[in-house]
Amino acid sequence: MDTGLAGRTAIVPGSSSGIGLAIATMLAAEGANVVMAARRGDLLRRHAAQLPSALAVELDLTEPDGPSRLADAAIGWFGGVDVCVLNGGGPPPMTAAEISDTELLRAMETQLLAHQRLIAAVLPGMRERRWGRIVGVGSSFVQEPAPRMVGSNAGRAALASYLKTLAAEVAPEGVTVNLALPGRIDTDRLVALDHATAERTGRSPEQVRAESIARIPTGRFGTPEEFAAVVTFLASEPASYVTGSQIRCDGGVLRSL
Known part of the structure; x- marks a missing residue:
């Protein structure tokens, strides 16, 4: 399948490792120029140097000017x-009972507002060219809130609602907006969460991991590359009729329709 991404320019925040790095790598393999962003600048630059056409931008996307700085760098280097x-x-x-208003506001800042600011910075150019792809990396928590994850549950659900609203507004202008929902993807973040659960419950991380895998119909965690393939499709030309959708990549762990 020709993805139609050759020569396109993609912004991928959080791409120094894990899911973000896998997405940046796969988009680059399809011929896209990739603008990679993360706080770990040295690591980010090493990864960017291995891709055919990539720009590394060291920044914190949650800072108020982070999204505009990232967009300006991409536009300045690749033109759009x-x-x-x-x-x-x-x-x-x-x-939910223990979270403070400060912590909840911080969750909204990182899970919703930072992304909204980035969209605001890049959307005018997409609308002008009448072609664009906005792909959110959500979580299965959007459709099934997880225990003890109220910040992520609330913030990602808010982002999902925002993106669904936006999708209908910009669809006539050739811009699609979708949300990809990873389940248990084998990343450092997952390892950290499993260790936190193990410490809280008195079990070993290996026990927590095994119990988690036992609940997944495919019998394993997903890989960052498998999730990146879903995002790459949603960013592609053939996905031009897919918008306002939530696409799961979770090994079947969510049993709802």
């Missing part, structure tokens, strides 16, 4: 932004 991936770290585990 065709694909905008919304990706970043998640809030720490916490229950």
Whole structure:
């Protein structure tokens, strides 16, 4: 399948490791120029140097001017932004009863507002060219809130609602907006969450991991590359009639329709 991404320019925040790095790598393999962003600048630059056409931008996307700085760098270097991936770290585990208003506001800042600011910076160019792809990296928590993950549950659900609203507004102008929902993808973030669960419950990380895998119909965790393939399709030319959708990549762990 020809993805039609050759020569396009994609922004991928949080791409120094894990899911973000896998997405940036796969988009680059399809011929896209990739603008990679993360706080770990040295690591980011090493990864960017291995791709055919990539720019590394060291910044914190959650800072108020982070999204505009990233967009300006992409436009200045490659002339425009065709694909905008919304990706970043998640809030720490916490229950709904114990979360403070400050912590909840921080979750909204990182999970919703930073992404909204990035969209605002790149959307005018997409609308002008009448072609664009906005792909959010969400979580299965959007459709099934997880225990002790209230910050992520609330923030990602808010992003899902925002993107669904936006999708209908910009569809007539050739811009699609979708949300990809990863389940248990084998990343450092997943390892950290499993260790936190193990410490809280008195089990070993190996026990937590085994119990988690036992609940997944495919019998394993997903790989970052498998999830990146879903995002790459949603960013592609053949996906031009897919918008306002939530696409799961979770090994069948969610049993709802």
